[in-house]
Amino acid sequence: MTKKIDAIFALNCSVNGAKIEREIHSSRSLLEFIREDLGLKGTKEGCGEGECGACMVLLDGKAVNSCLMMAVQIHGRQLVTIEGIKGKDGGLHPLQKTFMAEGAVQCGFCTPGLIIASEALLRRRPGATLEEIKLELTGNLCRCTGYEKVLSAVEKAAAKRK
Amino acid sequence: MPDIIVKPPNLKELWKLLPGLPSARRYLAGGTDIVTADNAGAEHSECWIDISGIPELLGIKETAGSVFIGSGVKIAEIAASKAARRWCPALTAAIPHFASPSLRNMATLGGNAANASPCADGVCALISEGAYVLLATKGGRRRLPLKDIFLGPKRTTLKKDELITGFEVPKRPHAGAYLKLGPRSYFGISKAAVAVAAELSGGAVKKARVALGSVAPVPLYAAKTSAWLAGRKLSAPVIEEACELVKTEVSPITDTRSEAAYRREMCGVLLGRALNSLR
Numbered sequence: 001m002t003k004k005i006d007a008i009f010a011l012n013c014s015v016n017g018a019k020i021e022r023e024i025h026s027s028r029s030l031l032e033f034i035r036e037d038l039g040l041k042g043t044k045e046g047c048g049e050g051e052c053g054a055c056m057v058l059l060d061g062k063a064v065n066s067c068l069m070m071a072v073q074i075h076g077r078q079l080v081t082i083e084g085i086k087g088k089d090g091g092l093h094p095l096q097k098t099f100m101a102e103g104a105v106q107c108g109f110c111t112p113g114l115i116i117a118s119e120a121l122l123r124r125r126p127g128a129t130l131e132e133i134k135l136e137l138t139g140n141l142c143r144c145t146g147y148e149k150v151l152s153a154v155e156k157a158a159a160k161r162k
Numbered sequence: 163m164p165d166i167i168v169k170p171p172n173l174k175e176l177w178k179l180l181p182g183l184p185s186a187r188r189y190l191a192g193g194t195d196i197v198t199a200d201n202a203g204a205e206h207s208e209c210w211i212d213i214s215g216i217p218e219l220l221g222i223k224e225t226a227g228s229v230f231i232g233s234g235v236k237i238a239e240i241a242a243s244k245a246a247r248r249w250c251p252a253l254t255a256a257i258p259h260f261a262s263p264s265l266r267n268m269a270t271l272g273g274n275a276a277n278a279s280p281c282a283d284g285v286c287a288l289i290s291e292g293a294y295v296l297l298a299t300k301g302g303r304r305r306l307p308l309k310d311i312f313l314g315p316k317r318t319t320l321k322k323d324e325l326i327t328g329f330e331v332p333k334r335p336h337a338g339a340y341l342k343l344g345p346r347s348y349f350g351i352s353k354a355a356v357a358v359a360a361e362l363s364g365g366a367v368k369k370a371r372v373a374l375g376s377v378a379p380v381p382l383y384a385a386k387t388s389a390w391l392a393g394r395k396l397s398a399p400v401i402e403e404a405c406e407l408v409k410t411e412v413s414p415i416t417d418t419r420s421e422a423a424y425r426r427e428m429c430g431v432l433l434g435r436a437l438n439s440l441r
Contacts, residue, residue, distance in 0.1 A: 026169075056264055065265065068193050068197040068265075069193050070193060120264075135258070138263065138349040139261075
């Protein structure tokens with residue numbers, strides 16, 4: 001009986017605005033799918049247990065940790081990775097600009113996840129307060145720059161987006 | 163990772179699929195517990211059954227007498243539900259303490275119960291709400307008080323392939339609170355947590371339900387403290403005595419997260435704060 005079940009899954013989803021169809025092994029993790037199959041290396045693996053947020057992506061507009069999802073779970077849904085975060089003119093996104101202006105990036109490993117988490121918040125709450133920003137970023141760890149510059153970068157982006 | 167993941171579109175297809183699957187199989191919902199366990203090398207099933215697309219497990223619905231919360235409902239959805247906010251105040255109060263914002267977009271209430279961790283925030287809160295758990299197997303359904311399905315860490319009374327389809331919270335006007343003590347203010351696993359739901363009338367408790375997390379082998383329903391509070395006015399001496407009583411009901415251990423004596427003491431402190439917030 002078992003042999004009849006196909007381990008290959010025909011995955012349909014949207015990635016950074018483009019529809020894609022891929023045959024994948026059903027037990028492919030979402031993070032592997034993004035990094036290895038799609039070659040989108042902006043999404044990082046940090047802890048592999050949902051603590052650090054380096055692997056965050058937007059799924060149907062909401063932040064999720066791709067290290068704890070399986071690729072089959074995005075079937076029929078819209079995925080946006082850091083590569084899909086852009087400004088209206090196709091250049092840098094306002095959050096990317098304020099991160100640069102505030103010096104909120106050092107080694108950069110946590111930055112894609114922080115931008116994704118911040119963007120998820122600003123879509124919901126365009127003029128988010130500092131307190132809201134702090135709460136939203138509880139799932140993102142940065143081990144070099146620290147948090148003050150990150151918080152002020154998101155605060156500045158929020159003030160512009162109001 | 164498992165050899166294979168199957169994704170049935172509905173319950174009927176799920177029951178049809180089961181006999182043909184490898185016997186070492188588990189349900190996959192949000193993935194936040196099972197994938198973590200797999201990444202850590204502690205999960206070895208041959209097959210996962212992705213139930214995240216099964217429509218029967220989704221949605222929060224109000225009936226005349228109760229609120230139904232599907233087992234596949236994401237934790238973040240609960241906070242956005244009017245019915246949950248009105249009828250499940252302790253559960254609503256627990257949401258900000260449940261993991262992180264992104265994990266709340268993934269984790270489900272059903273998974274929180276099936277994983278059977280003594281520290282499960284959603285489960286402790288639901289137990290205080292007097293929730294029932296709805297279970298299904300092929301051709302069979304059961305409805306049990308949620309507090310009764312836990313046997314120990316990671317162990318429940320669920321049978322093989324039995325699926326949590328949802329939870330039912332009886333509609334009773336009541337106040338609720340959820341307080342948790344972790345290594346930091348938010349996004350930490352609790353050292354101790356207290357959920358309280360109380361039906362109040364003129365400053366007196368008609369009925370109270372107290373549940374605690376991380377201070378027993380299971381999410382604990384504090385039966386003695388809950389019964390003792392009934393009929394009493396929430397005065398300072400009553401609250402003080404309830405706090406002493408609850409400390410006799412818990413059986414915390416010393417582990418990497420905290421110490422037994424501290425945890426026991428904090429059960430009293432947290433219950434006191436929770437009851438005071440309802441006065």
